[in-house]
Amino acid sequence: MPVCCGTALRNRGVRTVMDMVLDCLPNPSERHHPFVDFYEEDLCALVFKTSHSKRRGPLTFARIYSGELRNNATVFNASRQMSESGVKVFIPHSDQLQDVEKVTAGNIAVLSGLKGTVTGDTLVKSESSAKKAAKRHHASKHDRLNPSADVALTDDFDDMTVEAEGEGRSTEGGSTAVGLVLAGIDPPEPVFFCSIEPPSLAELHPFERALNELLVEDPSLRMRIDKERQQTILEGMGELHIEIVKDRLLREYGINAFLGPLQIAYRERIESAVRHAHTVVDTINDLTMNIRLDFSIAPNPGSGPLKQVQIDLEDENAPFIRRGWFAAIKEGCENAMLNGPVLGFPVQDVSVTLRAIVASGGKVNPALISACANICLTDAMKLANAHILEPIMRIEVTVLGDSAEIATQGVTKELGRRRAEVLAVDGDGMTFSAVHARAPLADLIGFASAVRAATSGLGSLHMELDGYHRMTPEEQSHLVQRVKAGHVV
Template identity: 30%
Template sequence: MKRVFQNVRSVYINHTLLKFKSQTIINQRFYTTTIKEYSISKTRNIGIIAHIDGGKTTTTERMLHYAGFTRRIGDVDHGDTITDYMKQERERGISITSAAITFGWKNHRINLIDTPGHVDFTIEVERSIRVLDGAITILDGVSGVEAQTQTVWDQADKYGIPRIAYVNKMDRIGAGFGRTVKEMRYKLGTRPLVCQLPIMKKDSIGNNLFFGIVDLLDMQVLDWNNNPNGSIINKTILTEQYPISGLFEEAVKGRSHLVETLSEIDDQLLEIFLANEDPMKVPVDDIREALRRVTLSGKAVPVFCGASYKNIGVQPLMDAVVDFLPSPLDRSPPLATLSDKIIEIPLKEKEKLCAFAFKVIHDHKRGPMIFVRVYSGKIDNRMTLFNTSSRKRERVNKLLQMYANDVEEIPSISAGNIGVIVGLKETRTGDTLIQINDSRQDLKLQSIDIPSPVFFYSVEPTSISDEKPLEDALKNMLREDPSLHVHVDSDSGQTLISGMGELHLEIIKDRLLTEFKVNAEMGKMRISYRETITVEQLEHTCLYDRELMGKKQKAQISLMITPLSENDKGISEEGGNRIEIIIDDLNSEQQNETDNQNSLTKLDKIEIRDALHSGILSALYRGPILGFPITGLYIKVHSPKLFGLESTKTAISACASQALGEAMKNGAPALLEPLMDVEVEVPEEHLGDVLADLTGTRRGNILGLETSGQLIDYDHSIEIYAPPDSTYISSNEKQKVIEPKRIIKAHVPLSTLLGYSSSLRSLTGGTGSFNMRIHSFGIMSEDRAKSVITEIQGGY
């Protein structure tokens, strides 16, 4: 049954006319089945992205309340939010998985995804951004542009996602709107367009308090102080007589800058501006349309402000989503490969079906639930699909519209929409789905980049009866989380789980024990190292000749192996390696012999190539020193020799695997350790202690020092408007941040960063912060390698 909630949405009070009019809005869920009522042009597929603790979930809760979806506002601290529904999320007060929810606002349907901010769960941001049309970037008004903000901004840049920015927490002491706007320019490289001004009032002891917002488009003051839930907005025309000194003049300056900047980058508004001559006379609707055009083109980013926890500024942000972020029709058609050609997928419901699976979750009652974005055509209930990645038929059992962890069954998912399919057994993140009778069975949409795991631990069932539950639980979690890796060590027989970070694996461990109720023992968390060779070039030929189950298996291949250069590593594949397979050098006599003798097995060149590729991949997963994955190699497979019926696909694959294993042992193998890009932000007085710790104990290589808030070198011909705030002092028209922090950039081995968060707090009295992500794998020193080998061979 559809839920219908009554809620006061936005009540505007015009003090100049002294009139008050309340309106009760009836809101309901906006289902995918209502696509004809709410067309694609009125659909917004958006995400909320930010640094951890930026206020993403808090803002989402307010959106749901003001849209009439919830009766009360959830609180992250109380663990009762809609989108943070996992037990681990509510206990820790952070988002771990991306949550999708659909609601209506101003006759538009908004499909919103709330993403995590912690670096360990960056895959959740990556796969969400992959299918979104637009995004809200939330910035902490006190901390400004933080390290993970830059990471998620770069992810959005990669997919060309139009964005609007929302400076949150303007109610906090030390919040600086103007400073944050400037940081957007020089840290994110974007062109911010200030659309609102925060109104600050001094209290009885002189502190600046966040009172409300000036809308520069309408030149009106918005405040929420008459309603504790923020449902009622008081709206007043801003005039020179407004009681806060200088506010009107600053608003005029801000609106003038906004119109002039838009006129520089939008030709249509330029004509209107020249016709009016005065920026204050340019109509609001024309400014709004120009803002939408420059946002969709990625030329600029509208900036808004508020304090979501205090219920200030959220409704105008929702209006901005509708006004400035794209519908699916405003986005360029997605690209796909078809028969080695790049084609566009048109957004039409009557076209052939093309959908992208971007997320999988396991529900204990419903089984695997596949989140899909439909780019063309329509998915109907009970439809039979074809997975072009796994080459499997899939049957749709149910179609669902998600409301975080609540669902509603629907009959179809139309082009431009996001929904969930129940019943698909083989589909994983990054797979492309088409109809079973579609001839384009090699059609593939652009997939998702999966980062390499850097930590691992062992897991063992406590008894034989627990083996199957553990296996099933790991299978489900692997399907949910593509950044998680599981493999069995062939020497010890232990199951090893690899992940992105300490928190990532901590969550996995907790879910295994509490959610999946597996009885298992967990080993110590360790670094996931890599292995490679150090010789410049290695040639090796291998003859595989064995008898398996009474049948002769025989094949021969040759390999040439060289380490990849630093430039080549950027374009490597297969776990950081490049594999080239040449089978055209089968001489004609041998090929004829193979064709005659293999008449029963009918091995063609594609099957031979696939068998060789499979064997190489198998061998790459386990190096000769400690069994870590092999990386950084160019492997050329050539001169295969086949022996008739004895050269089965199994023999060819085993020969390739054995060849690489033997070659690695002769290539002076070496251990590699993960090197992290680290940014540490500390006050000036603690800089020396932190630098000494990084270069000494942690074996780091310092790349450079910066000052937080420092105006670094960028295109000074592009002027931006940033209003003054209390975190600035002015001198000769150049603004500098009071008490700036220093930012240390370094490459540091991951093994030395275990527990670094606690150490940094101790060194800086709790004032330091850091962010890290993997940069590369570097060769260990001989002493370090011996230490690691001794430690690991001593047992997991």
């Protein structure tokens, strides 16, 4: 194992480290990614980071897997089905950016001028290149399933739906009818949320712009609008995560944002299958439009947030569902899932199927369809006996030092007071120990400080979301009473 010593502060050993990178680490071109074979010599790149520059605006960091990316080129975002033109290409050198004419496969490029691209997106040469790659991928899958069959790659592939693992994203990537996409970033669900407000109305626009920039940079940070309370809600992965956002707003943008009390991001889930229909009638310019939607919903444990709406129309003579209609239906369903029937928390683990659609009155406004889907699904969930799910965290506390045994006892005692289930204790117990446990997030507020105290600062804490667990009727009743009384959850 090659080892070298140095210090970046004193600029000692830095060149040695860089030389060892060249001598010991593999060349990117030596690793073959089977996925990029479908793009052949065309551009295929993955966006892995986004930052913002006051002078250049959004800066997008991308790794080039195949082909080359030229300065001032137009690229196609296969993940979002949109083209981006006038892309400026740079090579990063620390905090300096060097203008280049092109960046080839195996290198990292910094791009400016991308307006709709975010972390995890796949950039390719053009839409036609993406479609050709999808055709090759489809032919490859067909050959594996039917080795003896001939596959004709025709131009009607645009109308073909190619299903990929993990909603179009797997370890190697996935395919859609538009093209292949590399495996992007799949951030875990937020477990904390709080309201966030600008210090004054005069700073509202700078506040919104700064918050949007942070959302683009950090995929695990989310924002939504609570229409009932007219509040901006910030969702994150922990207490420290939210505090870092507040600190960055002040340090980088000069905005001292006000944060409301930190609250647990509970979820809701239905227990029963329900079928429900709803009709919406609206009159615009003396033209009456009617839309009637019929949905069935059912529990689907482990599926997480709603990702797609199934279509299973019972009437063979039902009207053709236009693309704009389906997008409106999906939007209405997703909005309905944001507010559950028990306490208004997001609903998950639900399958939604459209059974019937009736539209009349000429060209129906998609907003009317979205509203109908929202109301229909909201009413259906009220009939489906929903209950509360609380986030459960997986905990690992490691302790090093001669006092590991005493510190471990303090940690396990602290876990016992927080409804935790100790799964295992590893290590020799004298100089090293690792405590593994599971506990409800609601009981882990301030746990990091308790661990520091119990281990005299020698312990390290790691927590991650392990899933959601159904609350007992007593726990749910107590939570409902606290919320109705106006207490922070």
